[in-house]
Amino acid sequence: MKVEIRKKGFEPYAELARYQTELNIDGQYGACATFIGSMRDFNEGDSVQSMVLEYYPGMTEKYLEKISTEAIDRWELLDSLIIHRVGEIHPADPIVLVAAWSAHRAAAFDACRHLMEDLKSKAPFWKKETLSDGERWVEKNTLG
Amino acid sequence: MKVEIRKKGFEPYAELARYQTELNIDGQYGACATFIGSMRDFNEGDSVQSMVLEYYPGMTEKYLEKISTEAIDRWELLDSLIIHRVGEIHPADPIVLVAAWSAHRAAAFDACRHLMEDLKSKAPFWKKETLSDGERWVEKNTLG
């Protein structure tokens, strides 16, 4: 299990390949479900130039570790990985990566989606967008 | 949209990175959901040494293209990718990769899972396992 807050850009597929190699669960997992969230260049009808992602150092990691541990228990996962970007980001930059490894596919799918929904509704992160005519806080996340 | 039957091993994350770069949808997609199925070294209580994946050349590709087109329409995906291995494989080898790109996460999650369930229940592939004491056809896939 790993949870990481990233202050610099990251390449999700390279992270996945590297982490999975280190896991040493080859032959045990039949399923890996992943989700990658990236920054779009538009939101609520407006063109977005960049964004700053703020977080609560300490609580954010703690919260993500808690939900990872719960998901591993609940779905009997072999492992999970969450990487979340903070700081200034630009369109197309990866924001979040969630992955769940398990013996069977239903558990991997369910756990990955649950982790993303929980992260989006409760993990302490906040987005502030820079538009062509100023800045604005993103008010709330939509339900998945 | 791409569907591919692979006769040799493939590295799912490298494929995803390469395909996504070629897609040219940076800044448009906010979500990419993926699933990777790999060969386990056990099945139904038995240790499995290797496996041969048979398919129906022509119909398999046609079927996967049909469900990809349907998923792109139904969930307004930006794109999808399916790669499926055939031939002789060994534990830990990737068998299947499914990915769905969309503006929002619900569509990506729903489409990726639907594609996997449809593929597992209807795409013409058959697995024959080699155990320590002989071979056996896998009788049926479990529901996801």
Add this chain to the structure above:
Amino acid sequence: MSKPETLPMSISIKFFARLREQVGKDSDELKADSVTTAGEAWARATDGAEMPVNTLMAVNMEYVDADTVVADGDEVAFFPPVTGG
């Protein structure tokens, strides 16, 4: 009595996986003088063998059922439940 060379229909048959092993061949070329269904094609191609429960079939690479009529030049395939992914 029809002469073999004048049979008007030629249907390509394929068997996959366990069915291929049970039937003992991966393909066949059926010659017939009347329209038949996919189910009849199985019977002719296997010398009347019983079709295993859960056998799936396709005509021209589309799923069909045993009652589907086949036409000259069609490809008819038989296979067990799929187990990919």
Add this chain to the structure above:
Amino acid sequence: MSKPETLPMSISIKFFARLREQVGKDSDELKADSVTTAGEAWARATDGAEMPVNTLMAVNMEYVDADTVVADGDEVAFFPPVTGG
């Protein structure tokens, strides 16, 4: 009348995101002589400003509600709805 240097409670306050901008500070150190709730901590740290609807709060990095009692040495944080992922 208590002397400031003998106030027994010290509570660390944090504000994030839009609330940080509205309150005009990212943190504060509350000194108090009685046990207070998270809601009271907000009032004291913001000179009685109205708490925005939907404000979330945490004590020692665990979500709580406004009635939760805080103790000496606690860290109390206030922030708007989260928008990560």
